[in-house]
Amino acid sequence: xxxxxxxxxxxxLGATFTGLGAALEDTxxxxxxxxxxxxxxxxxxxxxxxxxxxxxxxxTSGASLREELRERxxxxxxxxxxxxALAPVLYNRIYESGLRVFLLTEVLHVEEKHDYVxxxxxHASGRSVVRADRLIDTRTKAxxxxxxxxxxxxxxxxxxxxxxxxxxxxxxxxxxxxETEIVxxxxxxxxxxxxxxxxxxxxxxxxxxxxxxxxxxxxxxLDWRICAVATCFExxxxxxxxxxxxxxxxxxxxAYCNPLEAYEAxxxxxxxxxx
Numbered sequence: 001x002x003x004x005x006x007x008x009x010x011x012x013l014g015a016t017f018t019g020l021g022a023a024l025e026d027t028x029x030x031x032x033x034x035x036x037x038x039x040x041x042x043x044x045x046x047x048x049x050x051x052x053x054x055x056x057x058x059x060t061s062g063a064s065l066r067e068e069l070r071e072r073x074x075x076x077x078x079x080x081x082x083x084x085a086l087a088p089v090l091y092n093r094i095y096e097s098g099l100r101v102f103l104l105t106e107v108l109h110v111e112e113k114h115d116y117v118x119x120x121x122x123h124a125s126g127r128s129v130v131r132a133d134r135l136i137d138t139r140t141k142a143x144x145x146x147x148x149x150x151x152x153x154x155x156x157x158x159x160x161x162x163x164x165x166x167x168x169x170x171x172x173x174x175x176x177x178x179e180t181e182i183v184x185x186x187x188x189x190x191x192x193x194x195x196x197x198x199x200x201x202x203x204x205x206x207x208x209x210x211x212x213x214x215x216x217x218x219x220x221x222l223d224w225r226i227c228a229v230a231t232c233f234e235x236x237x238x239x240x241x242x243x244x245x246x247x248x249x250x251x252x253x254x255a256y257c258n259p260l261e262a263y264e265a266x267x268x269x270x271x272x273x274x275x
Contacts, residue, residue: 003128006031011119011132013110015039015101016253019138020090021266023099025061031130032101033121039090042140042254043262044083047154047192047230049183050258053079062264065089073186080186086259110135110248117247136269138253140235150236151199153206153229155214157191161223165189170220178213193226194234206233 009029012019017040023030038045053075058066069075074085094101105123112118117135121128159165165188173180179196195213197206207229214226235254251269256262 006130007116008130008132009134011117011130011135012138013107013119013135014042014138014140014253015090015103016042016138017090017259017262018251018253018256018266018269019136020094020099021061021263022136022138022251022269023101023266024093024097025267025270027097027099030099031132032099033105033107033119033130034101034103035106037103038087039094040086040259041232042235043259044086045230046152046232046234046254047083047156047228048152048194048234049081049083049185049192050256050261051079052257053081053260056258056261056264058260059264059267061267062260065093065263066260076186080184081259082186082190110137112247134247134249136266137248137250138266140232140252140254149238151197151201152194152234152236153197153210154195154234155193155210155226155230156228157193158225158227159189159191159223160225163223168220168223173217173221175213175216178209180213191224197233 008031009026010022012023012030012032015032015034015038019032020039023032043050066075068089069081070077072085072089074089075081102121102123105121107119108122108127109120110117116131116133118129118131119135121130161168171182173182173193181194183192183194184190185192195210197209201209210229237252237255249269251265253262256265
């Protein structure tokens with residue numbers, strides 16, 4: 001006797017903000033598959049807080065998330081966010097909702113059949129097959145290099161100087177032959193350095209470029225240190241959805257301006273409207 005194949009209304013690839021936005025609207029009928037043990041990693045682990053948090057039209061679900069982030073002191077009224085604190089909020093929502101999430105699970109094959117989508121996966125329990133009426137792919141992995149308009153490697157910075165931080169808080173980082181940006185987090189002294197890299201740069205080349213740029217810093221930046229480097233690249237691309245035809249929809253979460261906008265894109269994929 002063969003093993004019965006689980007069938008869901010929706011399978012979501014990637015425990016991203018977009019993926020969880022869609023999945024949490026239908027927890028009983030959705031399975032989320034994530035190859036890492038991380039959630040929201042396309043923003044959190046790339047050290048990309050995004051922009052325009054207060055400009056995103058929100059549904060009831062999205063407004064609830066934003067309000068929780070403000071109540072917990074994670075998001076300020078002017079749109080500054082403490083990125084590391086976002087993940088526990090998402091994990092808690094997954095736990096409280098009972099949403100099925102397969103972490104540390106590799107997707108081996110996706111095939112669209114006549115009346116369902118079949119996904120072959122591999123995790124600690126071995127190889128298996130799951131099916132769904134439709135599939136939403138929110139992974140950055142599925143994005144072709146030609147669709148990316150920019151890539152960045154980002155780093156968290158730490159101030160180690162003796163002068164009070166309020167008196168020396170810099171707002172620009174200028175190094176010859178490098179495209180950089182400084183972004184502030186919600187906490188005092190929380191700065192993120194963003195460095196543009198080429199579409200073909202791998203991790204070795206990207207980190208080498210970051211080290212070179214940081215070594216060449218001068219002036220007030222000599223009192224700062226890199227305390228952490230992002231574990232995935234920030235990707236910039238035009239936010240778009242694949243055609244509504246067929247049972248597979250692609251919504252790249254990293255393409256949106258901020259985590260809330262990405263979350264709303266997932267909600268909209270379920271047919272809910274923002275206010």
